[in-house]
Amino acid sequence: MRRKNRLLVETAIGLSVTLGLVGAILFAFVPPTTNGAHAHQLSTRAQKAAMPLRPGETVIATGMKAPYTPKSRNTALDDYRCFIVDPGITQDSFLTGVKFAPGNLKNVHHIILFQLDAAMVAGAQAKDATEKGPGWQCFGGPGVATTAQGSAASLVGAPWLAAWAPGGDEHIVPDGLGVPITAGAQMIMQVHYNLRAGKTPDVSKLELRTMPATANLKPLSTRLLVSSVEIPCQPGEVGPLCDRTAAVNDVAKRFGQESRLFAEGLQLICGTQAANGGPGTTSTCDWPVMQSGVIYAAAPHMHQLGSAMKITLNPGTAREQTVLDVPLYDFDRQSAQWLANPVKVAPGDRFRITCSWRPELRKMLPIFKGTEPRYVVWGEGTTDEMCLGVLSVGRN
Ligand SMILES: [Cu+2]
Numbered sequence: 001m002r003r004k005n006r007l008l009v010e011t012a013i014g015l016s017v018t019l020g021l022v023g024a025i026l027f028a029f030v031p032p033t034t035n036g037a038h039a040h041q042l043s044t045r046a047q048k049a050a051m052p053l054r055p056g057e058t059v060i061a062t063g064m065k066a067p068y069t070p071k072s073r074n075t076a077l078d079d080y081r082c083f084i085v086d087p088g089i090t091q092d093s094f095l096t097g098v099k100f101a102p103g104n105l106k107n108v109h110h111i112i113l114f115q116l117d118a119a120m121v122a123g124a125q126a127k128d129a130t131e132k133g134p135g136w137q138c139f140g141g142p143g144v145a146t147t148a149q150g151s152a153a154s155l156v157g158a159p160w161l162a163a164w165a166p167g168g169d170e171h172i173v174p175d176g177l178g179v180p181i182t183a184g185a186q187m188i189m190q191v192h193y194n195l196r197a198g199k200t201p202d203v204s205k206l207e208l209r210t211m212p213a214t215a216n217l218k219p220l221s222t223r224l225l226v227s228s229v230e231i232p233c234q235p236g237e238v239g240p241l242c243d244r245t246a247a248v249n250d251v252a253k254r255f256g257q258e259s260r261l262f263a264e265g266l267q268l269i270c271g272t273q274a275a276n277g278g279p280g281t282t283s284t285c286d287w288p289v290m291q292s293g294v295i296y297a298a299a300p301h302m303h304q305l306g307s308a309m310k311i312t313l314n315p316g317t318a319r320e321q322t323v324l325d326v327p328l329y330d331f332d333r334q335s336a337q338w339l340a341n342p343v344k345v346a347p348g349d350r351f352r353i354t355c356s357w358r359p360e361l362r363k364m365l366p367i368f369k370g371t372e373p374r375y376v377v378w379g380e381g382t383t384d385e386m387c388l389g390v391l392s393v394g395r396n
Contacts, residue, residue: 060089064085
């Protein structure tokens with residue numbers, strides 16, 4: 001690829017990821033799973049008992065103000081809706097915990113909480129006013145600028161605050177760490193509704209733990225690592241969507257042209273790397289470390305076909321380290337794992353993310369009932385796929 005094109009694509013991907021084009025996620029800080037079963041049912045486990053408040057910590061209850069009934073668009077069985085959440089932050093603070101309370105577990109598939117700087121609130125409110133009912137449709141990212149740096153933001157420093165996916169309990173940041181939030185900041189809550197279980201109303205809520213800026217915590221931010229998804233139809237499968245172009249067109253029809261750009265961009269960046277074996281059930285992508293820091297936690301996100309994910313630092317060198325190793329991925333337990341030994345990173349280092357899928361599950365899982373065979377690419381739908389690692393990084 002010509003250098004200029006590559007830069008354009010990388011910029012587009014950086015932006016898209018920064019804006020959260022990534023779709024579903026997981027900051028569900030529960031202990032690493034010991035159950036490798038592919039349970040594909042929403043978890044009904046009881047929430048853990050709440051951890052007592054730490055010195056200086058207060059709790060703010062916030063969330064959607066009114067019920068929203070999800071709708072489908074262009075035959076998509078997924079709806080992504082963004083809601084402005086105003087926690088009433090009047091002083092510079094740190095976010096030290098988030099507890100999501102999805103209102104309707106039948107159709108809430110994931111929630112991402114994005115930072116919305118004070119200066120960007122009016123823009124988000126204007127967007128909210130363009131659509132009837134609470135919030136606005138937002139496949140991919142929030143669809144509005146959320147920080148002043150906005151378009152200049154890269155993969156590093158993506159303005160995610162937290163996320164919930166099945167299996168998620170309260171997310172409590174360890175002592176001494178916190179996500180900075182400034183006075184007047186609000187938040188955007190992106191909720192992914194899967195409509196296969198029907199279109200019933202939802203009111204999702206959340207509780208935030210905060211500490212004042214004077215707590216002098218080490219700032220935490222989120223870095224996202226992605227890889228391409230290029231899973232051809234299995235032997236014996238035939239159908240119009242087994243054609244890659246048709247499959248990408250189908251994703252673009254359901255979720256918009258940004259999704260096309262994302263699938264094609266990842267293919268251009270990751271698919272051309274030597275470590276990536278091309279289309280198949282495993283995908284690998286290398287990304288440079290742009291800023292020094294310490295990785296405290298890592299979480300995997302794929303969809304229903306995901307079977308394993310690994311994230312390493314400096315692969316194939318004497319300095320190789322494993323950051324995350326999930327040999328038996330379970331969609332319903334996408335918990336982030338706090339690393340027993342936090343990993344230091346610096347410019348010059350390189351991350352590698354590797355995802356594996358079991359496309360034969362398409363024939364076995366009830367969620368795929370009635371779907372056509374297809375070449376699976378990156379997409380926001382529950383029956384599309386992703387390869388996304390979410391790192392929680394502290395700045396030095
Ligand atoms: Cu996803």
